[in-house]
Amino acid sequence: MARRSLIEQLDDAVETILAHPDAPLPLVNPRITPLIRVAAGLRSLPHAGFKAHLKSELERRTMMSSAVKSAATIQHAVTPYLVVRNAARAIDFYKRAFGASESMRLTDPGGRIGHAEIVIGNSPILLSDEYPEFDAISPETLGGSPVKVHLYVDDVDALAKRAIDAGATVVRPVEDQFYGDRSGQFADPFGYIWILSTRKEVVSSAEMQRRFDALMTQPESKKSAASPIPEGYHTLTPYLVVQDAPALIEFVKQTFSAEQTLRTTGSAGGVHAEVRIAGSRLMIGGGSPEHSWRGESRPAALHVFVKDTDAVYQRALEAGAVSLQAPVDRGFGERVGGVKDPLGNHWYIATGLGKSHVPEGLRTVTPFLHPLRAEPVINFLRRAFGAQEIVKHASPDGVVHHAKIKIGDSVLEMSEAREPYQPMSSTFFLNVPDVDAAYRHALAAGAISIAEPADQPYGDRTGGVKDPFGNQWYIATHIKNVTP
Amino acid sequence: MVAKQPHLKASSEDAEEQLLVEAAQKDPSRFGELYVNNFERVYAFIARRVGNRDEAQDLTSDVFHRALENLPRFEWRGVPFSAWLFRIATNAITDRFKRAAQEPSTLDDSSGENSARDFEEFDHHARLFRLVEKLPEDQRRVVEMRFAEGKSIREIAGELGRTEGAVKQLQFRGLQTLRENQGQSPKLRRSLK
Numbered sequence: 001m002a003r004r005s006l007i008e009q010l011d012d013a014v015e016t017i018l019a020h021p022d023a024p025l026p027l028v029n030p031r032i033t034p035l036i037r038v039a040a041g042l043r044s045l046p047h048a049g050f051k052a053h054l055k056s057e058l059e060r061r062t063m064m065s066s067a068v069k070s071a072a073t074i075q076h077a078v079t080p081y082l083v084v085r086n087a088a089r090a091i092d093f094y095k096r097a098f099g100a101s102e103s104m105r106l107t108d109p110g111g112r113i114g115h116a117e118i119v120i121g122n123s124p125i126l127l128s129d130e131y132p133e134f135d136a137i138s139p140e141t142l143g144g145s146p147v148k149v150h151l152y153v154d155d156v157d158a159l160a161k162r163a164i165d166a167g168a169t170v171v172r173p174v175e176d177q178f179y180g181d182r183s184g185q186f187a188d189p190f191g192y193i194w195i196l197s198t199r200k201e202v203v204s205s206a207e208m209q210r211r212f213d214a215l216m217t218q219p220e221s222k223k224s225a226a227s228p229i230p231e232g233y234h235t236l237t238p239y240l241v242v243q244d245a246p247a248l249i250e251f252v253k254q255t256f257s258a259e260q261t262l263r264t265t266g267s268a269g270g271v272h273a274e275v276r277i278a279g280s281r282l283m284i285g286g287g288s289p290e291h292s293w294r295g296e297s298r299p300a301a302l303h304v305f306v307k308d309t310d311a312v313y314q315r316a317l318e319a320g321a322v323s324l325q326a327p328v329d330r331g332f333g334e335r336v337g338g339v340k341d342p343l344g345n346h347w348y349i350a351t352g353l354g355k356s357h358v359p360e361g362l363r364t365v366t367p368f369l370h371p372l373r374a375e376p377v378i379n380f381l382r383r384a385f386g387a388q389e390i391v392k393h394a395s396p397d398g399v400v401h402h403a404k405i406k407i408g409d410s411v412l413e414m415s416e417a418r419e420p421y422q423p424m425s426s427t428f429f430l431n432v433p434d435v436d437a438a439y440r441h442a443l444a445a446g447a448i449s450i451a452e453p454a455d456q457p458y459g460d461r462t463g464g465v466k467d468p469f470g471n472q473w474y475i476a477t478h479i480k481n482v483t484p
Numbered sequence: 485m486v487a488k489q490p491h492l493k494a495s496s497e498d499a500e501e502q503l504l505v506e507a508a509q510k511d512p513s514r515f516g517e518l519y520v521n522n523f524e525r526v527y528a529f530i531a532r533r534v535g536n537r538d539e540a541q542d543l544t545s546d547v548f549h550r551a552l553e554n555l556p557r558f559e560w561r562g563v564p565f566s567a568w569l570f571r572i573a574t575n576a577i578t579d580r581f582k583r584a585a586q587e588p589s590t591l592d593d594s595s596g597e598n599s600a601r602d603f604e605e606f607d608h609h610a611r612l613f614r615l616v617e618k619l620p621e622d623q624r625r626v627v628e629m630r631f632a633e634g635k636s637i638r639e640i641a642g643e644l645g646r647t648e649g650a651v652k653q654l655q656f657r658g659l660q661t662l663r664e665n666q667g668q669s670p671k672l673r674r675s676l677k
């Protein structure tokens with residue numbers, strides 16, 4: 001009993017000490033006096049989590065410091081090795097964007113960087129120029145990188161600004177995330193995506209799952225006030241940009257009996273026109289003898305279905321086109337001839353040999369690409385715009401002779417380049433339900449920004465990107481109807 | 485002046501600390517080691533001057549952030565690094581009270597200077613805090629909840645699913661263990677690491 005009473009006595013004294021921290025220590029049984037002294041010393045015991053919390057706060061802060069430490073002396077278990085197309089420029093960018101410090105570089109006699117080491121915060125990153133002969137290929141060549149680099153910093157907003165100033169583009173803007181971080185994603189000019197984060201809150205995985213579930217079951221966010229694709233348009237519209245737009249309009253009128261539905265002055269000071277060939281729309285833009293527009297031609301290749309290939313092919317030649325291929329019956333069920341118009345566009349004039357002259361699933365006009373390799377382009381379209389591969393015919397050597405890719409309600413065809421069908425840098429107008437999402441996905445897939453999405457006076461919200469293969473995509477969502 | 489205070493440091497420890505400081509000056513990511521070695525001292529120093537726990541935490545955080553910022557300007561003059569931290573702490577406390585529009589006289593008049601006895605005292609507290617971390621799990625929980633979180637025996641019993649008697653017993657044992665461990669090396673005030 002005596003021991004129990006000592007325990008009680010001690011607790012009484014502890015109670016007094018805690019309640020009256022400034023009072024002298026209570027007089028107690030001498031056997032517990034030393035314990036009371038210990039208890040008095042514990043009155044200012046720091047909160048258990050505080051030391052660790054402050055430590056991680058300080059660590060996050062020191063991460064952003066630019067102090068140089070040789071990457072070789074930091075031995076983390078895992079270290080990213082980035083292959084880039086221009087390592088010298090990349091190192092410079094990482095210095096400006098993320099405060100990296102360079103600790104070493106090896107330059108080969110040809111001037112390429114064979115190996116370099118930089119340090120960001122407390123982490124080393126290794127990098128080199130492209131060496132295809134050693135299977136070191138950059139995201140720019142591959143059309144994007146599936147690996148993202150995650151960087152924890154003390155002030156994600158400040159770093160994001162710094163990265164953007166240095167030339168990064170926003171893939172996902174900085175936002176508070178359900179998992180406790182505030183983070184955003186940014187594409188560097190070399191094809192890598194960086195996730196920049198600041199930990200705001202420590203969330204248990206159970207709580208994280210709960211929030212994630214709640215997020216997933218949320219009703220679909222507000223629908224736009226208008227149908228995202230304006231009446232009469234489709235997801236994909238080819239946009240032929242040429243030095244003499246009126247001449248091209250004349251050509252399509254003569255050859256395909258196209259109807260001009262719009263002609264105005266575009267934002268770049270040139271012609272902007274729309275024509276219709278049967279049910280398909282084409283956009284035509286560029287210069288004219290009367291305009292001072294100075295831009296680059298961006299011709300395209302188009303597959304056009306007509307009732308009589310031979311007659312239309314003949315009209316095309318009369319209108320100034322040159323023949324690429326006289327009409328012949330092809331094994332895949334169409335008779336087709338090819339011409340190149342005076343402005344550089346390819347027209348594959350075809351008649352379906354089935355029930356209708358337009359094969360099922362296609363429209364009068366279907367854009368055609370001739371990439372060096374089809375696979376990276378298909379992958380890009382899949383990631384950027386949710387494209388689906390409908391068919392793909394490849395020969396045993398892997399050459400893709402024909403592929404049909406569906407984007408929204410439209411089809412895009414492609415066949416890998418061979419004489420005289422070489423890659424062109426074409427332009428497309430893409431109507432999507434969510435321009436911001438498509439824009440973000442395109443950048444994440446390796447495109448670079450031409451224009452961030454912005455509301456336009458004509459009722460669309462539009463943005464623009466250039467894909468890794470040189471094609472430009474104007475992306476639009478129709479947000480409201482504007483009466484002219 | 486702090487520099488004039490006698491201080492009982494073995495020169496090898498001085499040298500070791502100096503190396504840490506120099507390393508952190510070259511590479512701020514090494515600051516963590518200085519932080520770990522000095523956290524308890526600084527917290528004890530501040531807690532003695534401000535009664536409120538939240539305020540003590542804010543100020544401690546403030547001190548280490550300021551220290552990190554000013555580290556490149558720290559010059560080694562044979563004074564322990566903690567003395568420099570205490571000076572920053574003193575300034576931080578003064579700023580805090582000024583900001584609260586209170587009379588500076590609410591501060592200890594010794595605020596600008598710290599006697600060797602103060603160093604001993606903060607080291608003593610710091611060591612005690614370290615010993616708490618090494619307590620057996622159930623004793624540690626009770627000691628932390630009781631002293632750091634200011635919970636009553638009843639609250640602790642409720643949270644731990646134990647009887648109040650059992651919690652009081654753990655409190656007793658915890659204080660006893662701390663006392664014993666203190667006793668084992670009463671003079672080892674430098675063995676904080």
